[in-house]
Every structure is written in structure tokens, then in C-alpha cells.
Amino acid sequence: MADASGLWAIVLAGGEGVRLRPLVSRVLGEERPKQFVKLLGPRSLLRQTLDRAALGISPDRTVVVTVRRHTDYVAEEFTGTAQPPYVLAQPEDRGTAAAILYAAQWIAWRDPAATLAVFPSDHFILGEATFMAHVQEVAGALERHSERVVLLGAQPTSPEGEYGWIEPGPPIAGDDTVVSAVRQFWEKPSEDRAQTCLAAGCLWNTAIVVARARALLELGARALPEMSSRLAAIQQFLDSEQEVTAVQDAYALIPRASFSRAVLEPHPERLAVSRLPRVTWCDLGSPHRVLYVLARMRVRPAWADLLDAPAPPGRVAVASH
Numbered sequence: 194m195a196d197a198s199g200l201w202a203i204v205l206a207g208g209e210g211v212r213l214r215p216l217v218s219r220v221l222g223e224e225r226p227k228q229f230v231k232l233l234g235p236r237s238l239l240r241q242t243l244d245r246a247a248l249g250i251s252p253d254r255t256v257v258v259t260v261r262r263h264t265d266y267v268a269e270e271f272t273g274t275a276q277p278p279y280v281l282a283q284p285e286d287r288g289t290a291a292a293i294l295y296a297a298q299w300i301a302w303r304d305p306a307a308t309l310a311v312f313p314s315d316h317f318i319l320g321e322a323t324f325m326a327h328v329q330e331v332a333g334a335l336e337r338h339s340e341r342v343v344l345l346g347a348q349p350t351s352p353e354g355e356y357g358w359i360e361p362g363p364p365i366a367g368d369d370t371v372v373s374a375v376r377q378f379w380e381k382p383s384e385d386r387a388q389t390c391l392a393a394g395c396l397w398n399t400a401i402v403v404a405r406a407r408a409l410l411e412l413g414a415r416a417l418p419e420m421s422s423r424l425a426a427i428q429q430f431l432d433s434e435q436e437v438t439a440v441q442d443a444y445a446l447i448p449r450a451s452f453s454r455a456v457l458e459p460h461p462e463r464l465a466v467s468r469l470p471r472v473t474w475c476d477l478g479s480p481h482r483v484l485y486v487l488a489r490m491r492v493r494p495a496w497a498d499l500l501d502a503p504a505p506p507g508r509v510a511v512a513s514h
Contacts, residue, residue, distance in 0.1 A: 200332050201307050201406075202246040202255040203296040204278070206239050206314045207263065207286050216480040228314040229266040232483055233490070239270055242314040243278065249325040250310065252276045256300060258292045260285060284441045290450035291420060293402075294413045295440075298424050301406040302431055308332045309409060311402040313476070317486045320472035331403045331467045334371040341365070341465040342404040342412055343372055344457070346396030347474050352387035355478060357398030357453050359466050360390070375464040380453045396466060398453065399474060403467075412463050416456040420447045 206228045213227040228239040236244070239257075246255060255278035259267055264282055271277040281296055293311055300307050310328050318324050331343050346359045362374030378398070379386060402409070414421040423443040430439035450456075457464060477483050 199304075199306060199308050200250050200254065200329065201300050201304070201309050202250040202278075203293060203300070203309055203311045204239070204242055204246065204255065204257045204314055205289060205292055205311065206257050206267070207260045207283060207292050208315075209286070212479050213477070213483070216483065225266065226263060227477065229263070229270065232477070233317065233486065237270060238316075238477065239314045242312055242316065245318060245321045245325065246310070246312055248322055249329050252278045255279065256281055256296050258283065258296045284444040286449075287444060287447055288449040289400075289452040290413070290417055290455050291424070291444070291447055293452050294410065294417070294421060295424050295427075297406050297409050297413070298427070301410060302428050305407070307406040308335055309402070309404055309406050311400075313400050315477045316399070316401075317475045317477055318472055319489075320470075323470050324472045324474075327467070327470045327472075328401075328403060330371055334467075335403070335405055338365055338372060338465060339405050340408050340463070341372065342402060342409055342457075342463055343465045343467055344375070344378075345399045345401040345403070345469055346466045347399050347469050349391055349395070349397045352384065352391045353397065354381060354384055354387045356381070356476065357400070357457070358382055358387065358390040359396045359398050359464075360393065361396060361466050361468075365465055372465040372467045375461040375466050378453075378458050378461050378464065380451070380458045396468060398457075399469070400453065400476070408463075412460060413456060415463075416459060417450060420450065423447050 208228070209226055214224060217225055217227060217230050229237050231237050233241070243255065253276060257267065257278050258281045261282045261284055267280055281299060283292060283295065297309055300309060310332065344359060346361070357378060357380045359378055360376040362376045364370055364373050379390065382390065410421065423446055427436065427439045427443055430436045473489065475482055475486050477486065
């Protein structure tokens, strides 16, 4: 698969993975964020994400966003790697909004015309080549819809309240089958709302985003003006001895915020959605989901016997056009 010109990857690797900590503690006998753990085979979840992104985006256009207290794990991950990605180490975890907007600013300062694809580092995907080809197709659609922030939506199989939900509208520009308008977005809705969304044909939000850097930053400035302003002020210190201090000062003053809750949910008019093609997708947010994925893979590592918990139905999406 060819590298898409102008396309950058942002890989989110700064979370603590609190809900998976009990499983990780049993597997490894230590406390370690899930993205740095080899849960599904010989590669960590972060490495799987990077390898998947590399099917369409080169490592020299890939930015891993983490936090300083995870830098030892990141260094371990990239030991012996010929071409590691860029690593942005945030002073503190201020949530996904800060991580995404900081990385988007950092890329835009270097490449103002950049297109971005944002990937969480705790997903399982079967059909990776098909998935990345779709990411590239969505990036290409931004030639016609450059003002939109596109979410990748998965076909739901249950009224899952731990995911965001997207109500698709009509195709944008009438004849475009790649992206559709978004009528409404709900982040982690109530059980009743999730049931209504499922019945109405809404999609799960995968938290994978494709957008022009400019459009993403404009949406961030509209939704979180103070955070965006403080992050933008770092530019004057870029590549100087004062950059680390400038980042520290900015993060000391910005509040924690969820990108989905604070940026996406209030502004459906700025969004678009693209339905995943025929791939299997799952967010590995809980021990039950990990065991479900292992069952789908017909793999059962020794550590799985330590957990006496059946996998719940309907937490994995199998999407098709």
C-alpha cells in the first residue's frame, strides 16, 4: 500500500488503562498501561497500532503522543527500531483533547497543509490492509470536504453505553458515498439512549478521526478556546531551549477534557462520518473485550486461565458496505 501524500498519523499512547490494570497486573505482575502490554501476541498494543498505521503512513510522518511518566515504556518499545516515530511527551495527562490538539498543532507548525489520522493505541482490527485503505480513501475525500472532521463509524451489534454514538445524515454533496453528514453525536449515552440509537441505525464512534489539521484546530479553538490558545502559544518557542518549559507552562494551566465529549459532541455540524468497510473492530477497554477478541482469534494465552469471566456478546463490530 502506498503512503498517502500529506497524511500524518497521530497515535494516542498517554492513557493509564485503568479498567485493564487488574488484568495487566495478573499477566505481568506489574502495573503498566495497556498500550505497552503484549496482550494479543508477541507485539504490544502500541506496536500493533504503529505497524497498522505504517501500512499507509510512513514512520517519519507518525507522532506518538504520550506522557513523561511513560517515557521509559516508550524507550523500551523503540529500542533497536531503525526509524522510530516522533514522540511528544506531555508533562501530564490532560485527556484526549489536549493530546490530539497538541499533536495537531505540532504537525501544523511543520506542515500547514497536513491531513491527520488519529488512532487510539488500544484497538483490535482484523483486515488491517482494508482498514488503512479506507483511511486513505477518507483522506482523499477531504479534497472535496476540507472543512469537515471525519469520524470512522462502526456498525453496532449491541446498545453499548461505553462507546460514543453517531447518527449519520445524508451523503455530503449528494453524490459522495464515502462520507456523510452527522445529525447528532452522543458520547457514552444512557442505556435507554443507546437502545434508541441502535434501533435508529446509528453507528459506534471508533474514536478514529481523519481531518485536515487546519479544520481540526479550528474546531478545537471553537470548542476549547483557552486550551487551544495556550497550546498555540508554544509555537514561538518551538525547537528552542525554552520549548520544554513552554509546554510545561501550558499544561499547568489547561483543564482535563475529553475530545469526544468537549469537542465532537457539541458540534455535529462540523463533523462527517464514514462507515468502516468489511473489517472487525474492537476497543480493548476492558478484560471482557480482550477475552472476546482472543476467542475470535481462536487464541488463548496461558494468562487467560487466570480470569474466570465469560466474554460478553456484542462488543465487537463487524462492518461491511
